Amino acid sequence: xxxxxxxxxxxxxxxxxxxxxxxxxxxxxxxxxxxxxxxxxxxxxxxxxxxxxxxxxxxxxxxxxxxxxxxxxxxxxxxxxxxxxxxxxxxxxxxxxxxxxxxxxxxxxxxxxxxxxxxxxxxxxxxxxxxxxxxxxxxxxxxxxxxxxxxxxxxxxxxxxxxxxxxxxxxxxxxxxxxxxxxxxxxxxxxxxxxxxxxxxxxxx
Amino acid sequence: xxxxxxxxxxxxxxxxxxxxxxxxxxxxxxxxxxxxxxxxxxxxxxxxxxxxxxxxxxxxxxxxxxxxxxxxxxxxxxxxxxxxxxxxxxxxxxxxxxxxxxxxxxxxxxxxxxxxxxxxxxxxxxxxxxxxxxxxxxxxxxxxxxxxxxxxxxxxxxxxxxxxxxxxxxxxxxxxxxxxxxxxxxxxxxxxxxxxxxxxxxxxxxxxxxxxxxxxxxxxxxxxxxxxxxxxxxxxxxxxxxxxxxxxxxxxxxxxxxxxxxxxxxxxxxxxxxxxxxxxxxxxxxxxxxxxxxxxxxxxxxxxxxxxxxxxxxxxxxxxxxxxxxxxxxxxxxxxxxxxxxxxxxxxxxxxxxxxxxxxxxxxxxxxxxxxxxxxxxxxxxxxxxxxxxxxxxxxxxxxxxxxxxxxxxxxxxxxxxxxxxxxxxxx
Numbered sequence: 001x002x003x004x005x006x007x008x009x010x011x012x013x014x015x016x017x018x019x020x021x022x023x024x025x026x027x028x029x030x031x032x033x034x035x036x037x038x039x040x041x042x043x044x045x046x047x048x049x050x051x052x053x054x055x056x057x058x059x060x061x062x063x064x065x066x067x068x069x070x071x072x073x074x075x076x077x078x079x080x081x082x083x084x085x086x087x088x089x090x091x092x093x094x095x096x097x098x099x100x101x102x103x104x105x106x107x108x109x110x111x112x113x114x115x116x117x118x119x120x121x122x123x124x125x126x127x128x129x130x131x132x133x134x135x136x137x138x139x140x141x142x143x144x145x146x147x148x149x150x151x152x153x154x155x156x157x158x159x160x161x162x163x164x165x166x167x168x169x170x171x172x173x174x175x176x177x178x179x180x181x182x183x184x185x186x187x188x189x190x191x192x193x194x195x196x197x198x199x200x201x202x203x204x205x
Numbered sequence: 206x207x208x209x210x211x212x213x214x215x216x217x218x219x220x221x222x223x224x225x226x227x228x229x230x231x232x233x234x235x236x237x238x239x240x241x242x243x244x245x246x247x248x249x250x251x252x253x254x255x256x257x258x259x260x261x262x263x264x265x266x267x268x269x270x271x272x273x274x275x276x277x278x279x280x281x282x283x284x285x286x287x288x289x290x291x292x293x294x295x296x297x298x299x300x301x302x303x304x305x306x307x308x309x310x311x312x313x314x315x316x317x318x319x320x321x322x323x324x325x326x327x328x329x330x331x332x333x334x335x336x337x338x339x340x341x342x343x344x345x346x347x348x349x350x351x352x353x354x355x356x357x358x359x360x361x362x363x364x365x366x367x368x369x370x371x372x373x374x375x376x377x378x379x380x381x382x383x384x385x386x387x388x389x390x391x392x393x394x395x396x397x398x399x400x401x402x403x404x405x406x407x408x409x410x411x412x413x414x415x416x417x418x419x420x421x422x423x424x425x426x427x428x429x430x431x432x433x434x435x436x437x438x439x440x441x442x443x444x445x446x447x448x449x450x451x452x453x454x455x456x457x458x459x460x461x462x463x464x465x466x467x468x469x470x471x472x473x474x475x476x477x478x479x480x481x482x483x484x485x486x487x488x489x490x491x492x493x494x495x496x497x498x499x500x501x502x503x504x505x506x507x508x509x510x511x512x513x514x515x516x517x518x519x520x521x522x523x524x525x526x527x528x529x530x531x532x533x534x535x536x537x538x539x540x541x542x543x544x545x546x547x548x549x550x551x552x553x554x555x556x557x558x559x560x561x562x563x564x565x566x567x568x569x570x571x572x573x574x575x576x577x578x579x580x581x582x583x584x585x586x587x588x589x590x591x592x593x594x595x596x597x598x599x600x601x602x603x604x605x606x607x608x609x610x611x612x613x614x615x616x617x618x619x620x621x622x623x624x625x626x627x628x629x630x631x632x633x
Contacts, residue, residue: 017611018611021611021615025615025618027538028534028537028538028622029622030541031534031537031538031540031541032537032622032625032626033625034540034541035531035537035540035541035626036625036626036628036629038540039629040629043629
């Protein structure tokens, strides 16, 4: 078969395939710009969120050093989801994740949270330490078998924070599940150059 | 002016790549990420001991500069003497041969899987490198509990170099990768010539591509070996295509070599149907027989070498379907649209539909089969939720040979998007 000779893309009438390709490229360009912008916006809030996370841990009567440096996973429906792995079992223990409001006194910013297995980001969070927004959104499900521990009683913080609709909770649930899934990727600055080649569940490709 | 810009661009490519190589050899860091706390001399290699450090921001700036130089070299290629192009390519790939593995620790996983099988008697298709935690290579591996995802040809190759010792094995793999890159460039030029085109443009499109240089070849990824074999198969198919009927043994060899490429890394299996559908229609049976013969031979060799775990890499690959990398297109769209829809499943469906459409178009002679294979590789890469930098080089040799401008632009666009994703992660 004689190969068709390439002609200038701009010198002839565009075909349907050209339009499709341009649309796909435009969508991907917009999505990428939005993603890059989102990461920078998230980063700008990270220091305050970290402080609020530590304030909450102190308020619970635990030393701040109980947890590794908190990481801002992503924004979730007007709040930020901040997670930290419990020491001294880094990488193999559990992570405490908190929903934080973006304004107001640091001590009052936590409006919900949950605990989840640090090794399996996709596994459902345990009922332990589940409270506030996370609990109301049905985010915390019991592990396999009958639950050994019941949900923590909502704190005064929870009572003080109103939730708009059930829909918002469900949306937060879905968002945070995705957020947890991506958290490992976003939190690895050092492996960023090699495009996340340290995600623990994968393999070299 | 064009000659000056062309020479300047080639010099910029050489200089930028040399800075990255020296920066990687200067110590542990994001350019040499295998182990974050140490870069021993046996890994740093002959360029070790330099003061030059390249941070994340410097890396992004250098990659940006390399892309500009790449564009300049391609735009002015007709004004630059062949000798200058050859010298630039030689220095570029020579530098990469001397540099430590860049931007990835995957080569240490290759070594670990080889040592598991050849030294410790542990099947790499059944266990991850954690099974040899006492081995000196273990400290540099990242995917510690994951069995090998590579094909039997590559795994057996990694077995074969183990007797050389760890240091020599590493540098043998690096040398093999660079040699494969050089072979790939030559094969791209040869295929272009068989099609009656000037070989230098296509060869430069592949050889000077910053992703091919820095990520694929610099990182010593087996994707380069896979692509070299795939282009060898393309050349054999083209030779058979041009020969008067009957086309002799070349179609058999083309089919067999294409299967060997897929047995390095399964991704290139996607080109097999295009090899059957595309070249001379009366030769497809020979190509199919070549493929079948190679597949049977590999299956027997795999059964002898790996026993009941011979297809373990297929199971491991299937188990990785939930992996997600931030640069992948479905994940980016997921973030943009919101998590209400499962765009990863949508992307898989789109991939299947597009692949079938490409095959139909190739079968109906409405599409060049080499371009079809290139589009297929691009679609597989960009619809996967797990996209790595070196995956974006897969369609490039096919785009260069087929001279499909849409495919060339789409491949380079995918690379540009990938780099844009890395900016916040590495540039701060």
